[in-house]
Amino acid sequence: MIWRRSADKNERRAQAHALRPGVQDNSAHDQMRLGFDLDGTIADLHGALALEARRLFPGIDLAVLPNSAAVDDAPAGDTAADSEASALSIGALTSRQQRQLWDAVCERENFWESLDEIEPGSLRRLYQMVRQHRWELMFMTSRPESKGDRAQLQSHRWLMKHGYETPAVMVVHGSRGKICSALQLDVLVDDRPENCLDVAIDSSARAILMWRGDEGKVPGSARQLGIGSVKSMQECLDILEQLDRGEPDQGGVVDRLKRLLGLGTSARRRRT
Ligand SMILES: [Mg+2]
Numbered sequence: 001m002i003w004r005r006s007a008d009k010n011e012r013r014a015q016a017h018a019l020r021p022g023v024q025d026n027s028a029h030d031q032m033r034l035g036f037d038l039d040g041t042i043a044d045l046h047g048a049l050a051l052e053a054r055r056l057f058p059g060i061d062l063a064v065l066p067n068s069a070a071v072d073d074a075p076a077g078d079t080a081a082d083s084e085a086s087a088l089s090i091g092a093l094t095s096r097q098q099r100q101l102w103d104a105v106c107e108r109e110n111f112w113e114s115l116d117e118i119e120p121g122s123l124r125r126l127y128q129m130v131r132q133h134r135w136e137l138m139f140m141t142s143r144p145e146s147k148g149d150r151a152q153l154q155s156h157r158w159l160m161k162h163g164y165e166t167p168a169v170m171v172v173h174g175s176r177g178k179i180c181s182a183l184q185l186d187v188l189v190d191d192r193p194e195n196c197l198d199v200a201i202d203s204s205a206r207a208i209l210m211w212r213g214d215e216g217k218v219p220g221s222a223r224q225l226g227i228g229s230v231k232s233m234q235e236c237l238d239i240l241e242q243l244d245r246g247e248p249d250q251g252g253v254v255d256r257l258k259r260l261l262g263l264g265t266s267a268r269r270r271r272t
Contacts, residue, residue: 040191110148122233124163177202200225228261
């Protein structure tokens with residue numbers, strides 16, 4: 001897993017973050033502004049890759065395929081090396097087989113529209129909540145291009161098909177923390193610890209780690225940086241709904257979110 005491989009680096013970053021002054025929160029909006037990752041958070045990329053891997057390599061044991069992404073396995077020199085998709089580790093495959101797998105899926109017409117929703121109905125519920133609570137929301141993804149329409153357009157249609165009627169989606173690369181800062185987001189939901197770490201370090205937003213695996217294996221550095229984890233979209237949406245219902249005397253968004261995620265609150269990053 002990426003987190004274990006990068007444990008030392010992440011630990012150093014966490015320590016550096018703990019020593020630096022709090023990130024200035026310059027948001028001036030009244031309602032929550034949210035960011036949601038797609039693959040591994042909402043969209044079942046892993047399932048689609050596993051199907052393709054079984055077609056290409058019939059002997060593969062799907063049980064050993066990981067559920068999460070691992071950026072360290074991105075093939076060097078790949079034009080999509082910065083993309084989340086190219087970074088997905090298919091543990092049972094050699095690097096050559098992984099490249100064959102990615103070549104195959106990217107040759108598929110509008111591949112990104114063929115994915116399933118990990119938790120059917122969650123996007124529809126999210127859309128209803130955004131309307132009801134007057135939130136603003138941006139989906140973000142690092143998908144590489146496949147045959148057919150641009151990944152952004154495929155993602156847009158996919159979100160609409162699954163019940164999010166008016167999606168805003170961007171294909172982005174680089175630090176999600178800097179993106180969250182530029183967009184003045186309050187919360188980013190993402191399945192990759194690396195992205196959550198970027199958010200904690202480079203923005204005043206709070207990251208929620210989508211961690212469907214063993215809760216005991218949530219990286220310790222995540223908790224150290226105030227990154228809470230959830231096991232499902234439903235749990236995440238329940239928390240966001242509670243967060244929105246918070247009373248003024250319960251503190252700002254950050255403190256309420258930390259309480260809901262079972263984390264200690266910090267006066268240093270308290271919002272007004
Ligand atoms: Mg992801």
